[in-house]
Amino acid sequence: MSDTVIELKDVHVRYKARTSTMFHRRYFDALDGVSLQVARGRTLGIVGESGSGKSTTAKVLVGLEKPTSGHVEFAGQTVTSFNRSVRRRLGRILSVVFQDPATALNARMTVHDTLLDPMQVHRIGTRVSRAKRIRELVGLVGLPASALDALPGQLSGGQRQRVAIARALALDPQVIIADEPTSALDVSVRAQILNLLTDLKSELGLGMVFISHDIQTVRYLSDEIAVMNKGRIVEFGDAAQVFDAPTDPYTRSLLGAAPSLLA
Numbered sequence: 001m002s003d004t005v006i007e008l009k010d011v012h013v014r015y016k017a018r019t020s021t022m023f024h025r026r027y028f029d030a031l032d033g034v035s036l037q038v039a040r041g042r043t044l045g046i047v048g049e050s051g052s053g054k055s056t057t058a059k060v061l062v063g064l065e066k067p068t069s070g071h072v073e074f075a076g077q078t079v080t081s082f083n084r085s086v087r088r089r090l091g092r093i094l095s096v097v098f099q100d101p102a103t104a105l106n107a108r109m110t111v112h113d114t115l116l117d118p119m120q121v122h123r124i125g126t127r128v129s130r131a132k133r134i135r136e137l138v139g140l141v142g143l144p145a146s147a148l149d150a151l152p153g154q155l156s157g158g159q160r161q162r163v164a165i166a167r168a169l170a171l172d173p174q175v176i177i178a179d180e181p182t183s184a185l186d187v188s189v190r191a192q193i194l195n196l197l198t199d200l201k202s203e204l205g206l207g208m209v210f211i212s213h214d215i216q217t218v219r220y221l222s223d224e225i226a227v228m229n230k231g232r233i234v235e236f237g238d239a240a241q242v243f244d245a246p247t248d249p250y251t252r253s254l255l256g257a258a259p260s261l262l263a
Contacts, residue, residue: 004076005093005174005207006038006061011070013056013231030056031067032231038175043201043208045222045239047215047254053231054211058179061209063090075174091122095168099180101160105152111138111163112148118170137166140203141196158189165196175207182217194221215254219243227251 011034017026031053038044038061048054059065060072063082072079074093079086098104105114115134119125125133138147141162152160161181168176178197182190198221201208210221218225218239225242227235227250235248246252 003039003041003207004037005040005074007071007073008034008036008057008060009071009073010035011060011067011072013060013065014068029231031060034060034070034228034231034233036226036233036236038207038209040174040207041201041205042224043210043222045218045225046209046211046228047213047218047225048228049213049254051230052228054228055179056231057228058096058177058209058211061177062094062096063087088122091118092171093173094175094177095171095173097161097164097168097176097178097181100184101157101164102152102184104164105160105167107152109151110148111143111150111152111155111166114152114163114167115148115170118167122171124171133170137169140169140200141166156189157185158192161185161189161193162196165193165200169200169204173206175209177209177211179211180213181210183212190217197221215243215251227254 011031012029013031014027014029017028019026034053034057036044046054046057056065060067063086066082074090109117112134115137116130119130119133134148135145138145143159143162143166147155147159152163155163182193185193194217197208200206210218212218222239224237225239226233227242227248229250235242235246235251242251246255
């Protein structure tokens with residue numbers, strides 16, 4: 001895939017089990033041979049229940065978890081360590097939108113300072129260009145310019161998530177990792193955020209990884225779907241194919257458990 005930005009190749013993540021003793025070590029595989037690709041302009045949906053491995057996959061994708069074995073490639077280069085310089089480089093390639101914007105945003109920073117911060121950390125642009133970029137960002141996510149002076153506590157949940165998305169876009173990344181970005185929001189707001197993410201992907205040519213326990217929400221946003229169970233990808237394919245003609249019993253059980261979109 002020529003536009004591939006991130007690729008996992010046979011990634012394993014093994015942890016020592018809590019039942020291990022000094023003489024009897026036991027392990028469990030949080031990830032067991034996971035391979036996937038993330039490309040610009042495409043959305044990969046990762047779906048599974050709690051404990052399926054999707055959160056560990058997200059940590060590997062953003063460099064917060066080092067695989068026990070396997071390979072991680074960013075922009076065609078294999079990454080063997082995630083030191084400070086590598087993390088700075090990755091910060092220009094991918095960004096993360098977390099589950100709960102109330103905790104992801106600094107309660108003492110205005111929206112303006114929240115959007116300015118990543119540009120200052122990465123020493124991007126001049127004072128004038130940064131100010132222009134901040135105005136562009138609030139417009140991209142559908143917030144009024146007046147929101148720049150607000151603190152997170154003065155905004156609604158949906159507005160806070162829009163700020164979080166704007167911050168993720170500040171460095172013009174190639175890929176966004178969205179980890180359950182609508183689960184902390186009211187049902188009436190979820191569709192708005194999903195539509196925003198869809199529009200941004202099309203407008204900016206973004207790659208996106210959308211992680212959720214709800215397969216129907218994943219279907220709404222994704223081009224491909226990877227269904228995870230017990231650390232493995234048990235089904236992968238075109239979103240419509242996985243949704244309409246699932247081959248794995250686990251996928252069928254997820255569909256049966258989530259009958260209504262955005263519920």
